[in-house]
Amino acid sequence: MTSTPAEQRVFKTIGVIGLGTMGAGIAEVFARNGFTVIGVELSEDAIERGRQHLEHSTGRAVKREKITEAEQAEILGHISFTTSIDGLADADFVVEAVVESIEIKKDIFRRLDAVVRPDAILATNTSSLSVTEISTANHSPGRVVGVHFFNPAPVQNLVEIVRTVVTEPDVLDAVTGLVGQLGKNPVVCGDKAGFIANTLLFGYLNHAVSFFEGHYATREDIDAAMRFGCGYPMGPLALLDLIGLDTAYEILDTMYKQGRDRLHAPAPILKQMVTAGLLGRKTGRGFYTYDGPDSSAVVPDERTPSADSAPQLQHAIGRVGVVGTGTMASGIVEVFAKGGYDVLYVGRSRDKVDGVRATIERSLDKAIGRGKLDEATKVEVLGRLTGTTTLDDLKDVDIVVEAIAEDLAVKTTLFENLDDICKPGAILATTTSSLPIIALAKATSRPQDVVGMHFFNPAAIMKLVEVVTTVSTSDDVAETTRALCGKLGKVAVSCGDRAGFIVNALLFPYLNDAVKMLEAHYATADDIDVAMKQGCALPMGPFELLDVVGNDVSLAIQRELYLEFREPGFSPAPLLEHLVTAGYLGRKTKRGFRDYSAR
Known part of the structure; x- marks a missing residue:
C-alpha cells in the first residue's frame, strides 16, 4: 500500500x-x-x-x-x-x-x-x-x-x-x-502494554496495594500520605476504586504477561477482591465502602477509625526543642511557634541561630503580604522563639525534634547527647526521610521515647507529617506525636520504620520507572511529563519533579529502597546514576534532565 x-x-x-x-x-x-x-x-x-x-x-x-x-x-x-x-x-x-x-x-x-x-x-x-x-x-x-x-x-x-x-x-x-x-x-x-501513563501509574497503584495488603499502613493513611505529601488529587486506593479493581487487575495482568516485571504482577489481594465482587465504586464496595453502586460518597465500615479513637496527648507538651538551622529546621520551628508552643532551637553558631529567626521573619512577612497573617500575630510568634548554641539548654523541653544532616553517624552522636541531656520522659523525634530510626533509638537508654516525625518541605506549608514508629516506640509516645501533629494543623499518618516510609517508598520507584522508560527511548521526557500531568492529573511530571528534588537526592533514596527491599525493579536506573556522576543534579546545578542555564 x-x-x-x-x-x-x-x-x-x-x-x-x-x-x-x-x-x-x-x-x-x-x-x-x-x-x-x-x-x-x-x-x-x-x-x-x-x-x-x-x-x-x-x-x-x-x-x-x-x-x-x-x-x-x-x-x-x-x-x-x-x-x-x-x-x-x-x-x-x-x-x-x-x-x-x-x-x-x-x-x-x-x-x-x-x-x-x-x-x-x-x-x-x-x-x-x-x-x-x-x-x-x-x-x-x-x-x-x-x-x-x-x-x-x-x-x-x-x-x-x-x-x-x-x-x-x-x-x-x-x-x-x-x-x-x-x-x-x-x-x-x-507499543508496550500500558503505554506511558498506565505503565507508570499502575506500577505505583500496585505498590500501594501491597502496602495495604501487608498491613504496613491503613488505607486512610496511604491515601492521605500521597494526597498531602505529593499533592495528588486522589490517594492510590481511592483511585483504584474509581477505576474499578477488575479493570486494574486486567491492566496489571496484561502488563506483567508482556513485560514480566514482577512489580506489575497484580497484588494477590486484588484478585481476591475481584473474585469477591468488590470492584470499587461501581459495586459500592472496594477498598472503601460507598453508599451504593456508582456512588462517590464513602460511608463508614468496619475499617473506618471511630471518632473515639482520635489520638490524645498522653505526654504533656509545653516547651519544644529543635536541633538544626537549615531550611527544614527553620520551617519546623515556625510551625511549632505558630501552633502556640515556646520553641528553643539549637544551632552550631550564633550566626546560624540568628539566621533561623531572620528566615522565619521573612516567612511571616510574606504571609502578612498575602493577607494570611497580621502584625500582632507575627509579634506573638516571634516572642515564642529562643535561639541557643548550647545543647544543654534542652534539658527541660518536653520534645526535641532533630533536623540536621542526613548522616547516620552525626545523628547517632546527637541522640547519644540528647539522651544524657533531656529529662526523663522527653520525646526524642527525628525528621529523617531515609535513615533507620531504630539505629538512633538504640543509641539511647530510652528507645521507647524515640519516634520519627517526618515533616515535608516546606514544613510551614506542607500538611503531611509521617509519624514513624520502631519496634521499640511506646504506644503513648506514638499517640502523643500524632495528637501533637493535629494541634499543629498537620495531617499525621502512621507507618513503621522501613526505608522510604509511605511517600518516598511509593513515589521514588515510580520516578525510577520513568527514568528507565526514558533511557529505553520509549518516549521523550516531555511526552512522559505531559502524559502524567494530563493523563493522571499529577501536579508535576516525573522529570520536572526529579529536577526539583535533585537527582543526587533521588538516587540516594532509590539506593536505600533497593538495599532495604532487594527488589530488582528498585535498582536505580543507570541514566540517573550517570547524570549524578556528571554533576547534572537538576535545577540547583542548572542542568538535570533538562537544561536550565538559559532560564
Whole structure:
C-alpha cells in the first residue's frame, strides 16, 4: 500500500466503532470540531444507549454554560448511527472503542479491510492490548495506529499515540496532526502494554496495594500520605476504586504477561477482591465502602477509625526543642511557634541561630503580604522563639525534634547527647526521610521515647507529617506525636520504620520507572511529563519533579529502597546514576534532565 503524504491528507469523515462511555466521548470530541462522525454499534438498543451518552454529556456542557443549546444541536447533528460496519466505506479515519478483547478487536480490523478505502487510517483506543497484534488482522498493518483517549474524552486533553514497528511514518504524522486539530495534546510512544501513563501509574497503584495488603499502613493513611505529601488529587486506593479493581487487575495482568516485571504482577489481594465482587465504586464496595453502586460518597465500615479513637496527648507538651538551622529546621520551628508552643532551637553558631529567626521573619512577612497573617500575630510568634548554641539548654523541653544532616553517624552522636541531656520522659523525634530510626533509638537508654516525625518541605506549608514508629516506640509516645501533629494543623499518618516510609517508598520507584522508560527511548521526557500531568492529573511530571528534588537526592533514596527491599525493579536506573556522576543534579546545578542555564 502506498500511503498519502501527511501534508495531503484531509480528514472529513470519522468512523467510531463502539458507543459506550469512551466511544461516545470520542465521537463527541470529533463532532465538536466539525467532523462528520459515523457511529457503529451492534444493535439499535446499543445505538440508543450511545445516543443517550452523547445527549447527557453535551447536556451537562449546556448546563455549565460551556456550550449553547444551538451548539449542542449542531454537535449532535454531525453524528449519524448505523449497525453495519459497511457504513464506514467513506471514512477517512476509523477508531474502534469496543471491549478490551484482542479477538473482538482483531475481528473488527479484519472486517474493515473489505470496507474502507485503501488510504483510510485505522486506530484502536485500547489501553493495554498490543496494537501490533491488532494491526496484523488488517492486510495493511502500516496504516494501523493506537490512539488512546483518556476518560472522559471530551474533558481530558491527553491522547497517547501508539506506534508499532510497522506503522508508516506519514500515518503517524497525520494522526498526530489530527489529534492536535482536536485541541488535544498528543504524546507518541511505542507499543508496550500500558503505554506511558498506565505503565507508570499502575506500577505505583500496585505498590500501594501491597502496602495495604501487608498491613504496613491503613488505607486512610496511604491515601492521605500521597494526597498531602505529593499533592495528588486522589490517594492510590481511592483511585483504584474509581477505576474499578477488575479493570486494574486486567491492566496489571496484561502488563506483567508482556513485560514480566514482577512489580506489575497484580497484588494477590486484588484478585481476591475481584473474585469477591468488590470492584470499587461501581459495586459500592472496594477498598472503601460507598453508599451504593456508582456512588462517590464513602460511608463508614468496619475499617473506618471511630471518632473515639482520635489520638490524645498522653505526654504533656509545653516547651519544644529543635536541633538544626537549615531550611527544614527553620520551617519546623515556625510551625511549632505558630501552633502556640515556646520553641528553643539549637544551632552550631550564633550566626546560624540568628539566621533561623531572620528566615522565619521573612516567612511571616510574606504571609502578612498575602493577607494570611497580621502584625500582632507575627509579634506573638516571634516572642515564642529562643535561639541557643548550647545543647544543654534542652534539658527541660518536653520534645526535641532533630533536623540536621542526613548522616547516620552525626545523628547517632546527637541522640547519644540528647539522651544524657533531656529529662526523663522527653520525646526524642527525628525528621529523617531515609535513615533507620531504630539505629538512633538504640543509641539511647530510652528507645521507647524515640519516634520519627517526618515533616515535608516546606514544613510551614506542607500538611503531611509521617509519624514513624520502631519496634521499640511506646504506644503513648506514638499517640502523643500524632495528637501533637493535629494541634499543629498537620495531617499525621502512621507507618513503621522501613526505608522510604509511605511517600518516598511509593513515589521514588515510580520516578525510577520513568527514568528507565526514558533511557529505553520509549518516549521523550516531555511526552512522559505531559502524559502524567494530563493523563493522571499529577501536579508535576516525573522529570520536572526529579529536577526539583535533585537527582543526587533521588538516587540516594532509590539506593536505600533497593538495599532495604532487594527488589530488582528498585535498582536505580543507570541514566540517573550517570547524570549524578556528571554533576547534572537538576535545577540547583542548572542542568538535570533538562537544561536550565538559559532560564
